Amino acid sequence: MFLETAKHAAREAGKLIRSRFEADITTEEKSSSFDIVTDVDRASEKLIKDYIMASYPDHSFLGEEESYGDESALHSTLESASKQPYLWIVDPIDGTSNFVHGLPGFCVSIALACYGVLTVGVIYDPLRDILYWAEDGKGAWCGEKPISVSSNANIAECILSTGFSSDLRARRAVLASIQVLGEQCRTIRSFGSAALHLAYVASGKIAAHWQYGLSVWDIAAGVLLVQEAGGKVSNMSGKAYCLTDKDVLASNTEQHSALLAHLQPLAPQPSKVNPF
Numbered sequence: 001m002f003l004e005t006a007k008h009a010a011r012e013a014g015k016l017i018r019s020r021f022e023a024d025i026t027t028e029e030k031s032s033s034f035d036i037v038t039d040v041d042r043a044s045e046k047l048i049k050d051y052i053m054a055s056y057p058d059h060s061f062l063g064e065e066e067s068y069g070d071e072s073a074l075h076s077t078l079e080s081a082s083k084q085p086y087l088w089i090v091d092p093i094d095g096t097s098n099f100v101h102g103l104p105g106f107c108v109s110i111a112l113a114c115y116g117v118l119t120v121g122v123i124y125d126p127l128r129d130i131l132y133w134a135e136d137g138k139g140a141w142c143g144e145k146p147i148s149v150s151s152n153a154n155i156a157e158c159i160l161s162t163g164f165s166s167d168l169r170a171r172r173a174v175l176a177s178i179q180v181l182g183e184q185c186r187t188i189r190s191f192g193s194a195a196l197h198l199a200y201v202a203s204g205k206i207a208a209h210w211q212y213g214l215s216v217w218d219i220a221a222g223v224l225l226v227q228e229a230g231g232k233v234s235n236m237s238g239k240a241y242c243l244t245d246k247d248v249l250a251s252n253t254e255q256h257s258a259l260l261a262h263l264q265p266l267a268p269q270p271s272k273v274n275p276f
Contacts, residue, residue, distance in 0.1 A: 016043060149204055194209070231253055
């Protein structure tokens with residue numbers, strides 16, 4: 001029931017986004033020139049929210065664009081998530097910079113948390129018409145095919161991925177970690193969407209994704225995908241991911257401990273990255 005709602009909302013938002021790709025759009029800076037929003041982001045979020053709230057008016061909704069600029073409210077929402085029966089967590093376009101510049105590598109991300117536990121995750125790539133989805137205890141899927149993380153235990157044969165937050169301190173940490181891990185793995189990719197990176201980990205295309213300075217809407221759906229695909233997701237302290245975490249490592253489990261040993265010392269301490 002909830003899964004089908006998320007799938008439908010993601011596909012409808014994807015139609016809207018696809019119709020505006022490479023068209024004239026209105027762009028604004030948020031926290032910095034690294035952090036932008038478009039009229040399409042806002043329209044996509046409104047479409048998703050309207051559909052979900054029409055179906056479940058008593059549910060709570062946390063969208064990136066309507067949450068921007070109110071850090072205290074966001075913190076309060078996430079701190080109280082364990083007491084909320086239904087909290088929808090939405091990124092209407094993850095990878096906005098790609099979208100603005102006419103590049104592929106953006107998606108719609110929708111997750112549902114029940115008392116702080118992720119139960120539904122949907123990631124939709126509108127350009128490729130690919131839908132990744134997961135439901136708590138029911139595995140991870142790409143369309144109608146089950147997916148699983150890779151089983152490769154040799155980091156020298158693996159592709160890793162990372163991304164760049166809008167926070168400068170987090171970017172510096174990523175650059176330092178690339179220098180360290182780039183000497184060990186086959187290659188590193190940064191496609192510009194944390195949600196898609198996590199979907200690629202879940203489907204075995206990438207062995208692990210790490211990033212500093214993320215927000216919950218960037219990764220909530222992808223976290224569930226990786227977990228249901230047999231992978232592991234933690235913060236940089238090695239503790240299981242929770243909704244308030246901003247630094248994340250998702251892997252096929254085989255290299256998780258070794259990657260953490262490299263990444264943990266490089267994480268911004270204390271982490272005071274911009275959640276937007």
